[in-house]
Amino acid sequence: MVFSSLEFIYLFMPPVFAVYLLLRYLKWETGIIWWLSIASLGFYAWWTPVYLPLLLGSLLVNYGLHRALLKMRSKALLIAGIAFNLALIAVFKYADFFIGNVNFFTNAELPMLHLVLPLAISFFTFQLISFLVDTYKGNITSCDFARYTLFVVFFPQLIAGPIVMQKETIPQFRLTNFQNKLLTNLAVGGTLFAIGLFKKIVLADGIAPYANSVFNLAETANGVPLEAAWIGALAYTFQLYFDFSGYCDMALGLARLFGIRLPVNFNSPYKATSISDFWRRWHITLSHFLRDYLYIPMGGNRCGPIQRYANLMITMLLGGLWHGASWTFVFWGGLHGAYLGINHAWGALCEKGYVPSLVPAWLGNLLARGITLLAVIVAWVFFRAQSFDGASGILAGMFGLSTVYEPELWTNVETATLSVWASLACLAAIVFFLPNAIEFTENYNPVLGLKKLLAQRKTEGFLPLRWRPSTGWAMAVSALFAVAMVQTYRLAEITEFIYFNF
Incomplete structure (x- = not known):
């Protein structure tokens, strides 16, 4: 059950929200907290019930560790707790990856475990680790089990983030918050959900077949022609953008329906002027973690520039591995680590006056955005490709280096059409000229950390569209929702969000 599925929209949300309204009317704070926790566990179990005990077991063990750390600030106990959480990820997510590499490098024949990846294990494990660290540091003096449970399992952010810290959500689990501004919460939450649904179903899933076709071609053919390579790379660049931003918008909207504001997790990353700026905008909560x-x-x-660059590289390599048990993800992380090193080195040279300003500021800004986006697109090729051979085929095609390819396969892909380029141009216009959903609803405080986001936006140019609860905007948002729902009915099957796989 995904946010964009008919089961979620028609079968899950109506009863969950109806009971919430009843408990809200009764002013039963504890009842609301436990009801949302039970509903969230049911949402999780809908996917793979067999892994519900794993989530509950991890939740209970970490709460026990939290209570123990409150009584004795033991660093050894903290390390043991972190090791326990990382061990769960290592076994379920990386065991076969490590076994496969041992077999490859040593010619051993160790059997694979073939464990199914538990949904959301990377996300809720990081939250639990942060909870233990904050307890050890004294940032948490007490937390009742009900609020702790909802902090971990709250369904709008359970499956694919944002990775929330306890200080961001637990203080909001209060009756005063649940009872505050119901109509405003419904309007803002519903608007964000509708925008996110449209992004996912219409925009992301609409462009996905072109990306899939070209990347599949790269895995099976001897080469990829230039046009196909760029179509595939750009199609995936926009697919991932609208898929992830759509999920983030829907998560924010769903939480807001219950009066909860989640932290900002996505802020127009393709408008970034540097790689550092990109990581301040893309999966912001993961970057912060x-x-x-x-x-x-x-x-x-x-510890000095050399150690700084080493720390950056290690962090990004592990960040790449967090996304998936594959060397292509590790390489993607390493590529961004190299980007960040170059970015910081260039910044240091500029600060010392070693880089003269040869172009006007506006042109320099435009060039910085273009170079950053190109670097990100190149890295996305490794993020999406199933193998290094596939990624190499795409990149060779993008830079005109493919000398051998199979034209009949390219003909069958059927992506070299004017309509594809028109679709990509429309998606680019939405990304670069329209405000994102948070900016669109900024007057109604849609997220935590809004002030920082607005301060970052001052140098950007886009159409000043702003939502407000009016008849006109209600009709426009309803139209987006209706189009997305019609498309949902047409789909043979609902596709998962890309980040559900991480």
Whole structure:
């Protein structure tokens, strides 16, 4: 059951929200918290009931560790708790990856475990680790089990983030928050959900076949022609953008229906002027987690430039591995680590005045955005490709280096049409000229961290469209929702969000 499925929209949300309204009317704070927790566990069990005990077991063990850390600030206990959580990920997500590599490099024949990846294990495990670390640091003095449970399993963010910290959501689980501004919450939450649904079903899933066709071609053919390579790379670039931003919008909207504001997780990353800026905009909560719980504890930038670059590379390599048990993901992370190193080195040279300003500021800004986006697109090729051979085939085609390819396969792909380029142009216009959903609803405080987002936006140019609860906007948003729902009925099957696989 995904947010964009008919089961979720018609069978899950109506009863969950109806009971929430009843408990809200009764002013039963504990009842609301436990009802949302039970509903969230049911949402999780809909996928793979066999892994519900794993989630519950992890939840109980970590709460026990939390209580123990409150009584004795033992670093050994904290390390044991972190090791327990990482061991779960290692077994279920990376066991076969490590076994396969051992077999490859040593010619051993160790049997694969073939474990099915438990849904959301990467996300809820990171939240639990942060909870233990915050407890050890004294940032949490007490937390009742009901609010802790909802913090871990709250269904709008359980499956694919954002990765929330306890300080961001647990203080919101109060009756005053649940009872505040019901009509505004319904309007803002419904608007964000409708926008996200349209992004996912119409935009992301609409362009996905072109990306899939070209990347499949790269795995089976001897080469990919230039036009096909660029269509595939750009199609995936926009597919991932609208798929992930659509999920983030829907998660924000669903949480807001219950009066909860989640942290900002997506902020127009393709408008970034540098790779550092990109990571301040893309999967923001993951970036913050890696920074606060990995990069800074390793020394961050406090140990000189060489160690700083090493810390950056290690952080990004592990960030790549977090996304999937594949060397292509590791390489993607390493590529971004190299990008960040170059970015910081260039910034240091600019600060010292070694780089003269040869172009006007507006042109420099445009060039910076173009170079950053090109670097991101190249990295996405490794993120999407099933193998290094496939990624190499796409990149060779993009830069005109494919000397051998099979024309009949390219003919069968049927992507070299004017309509495809028109679709890509429309998607680009939406990305670069329209406000994102958070900016669109900014007057109604849609997320935590809104002030920082708005301050970052000052130098950007886009159409100043702003939503407000009016008849006109209600009709426009309803039209988006209706189009998305019609498309949902037409689909043979609902596709999962890309980040559900991580």
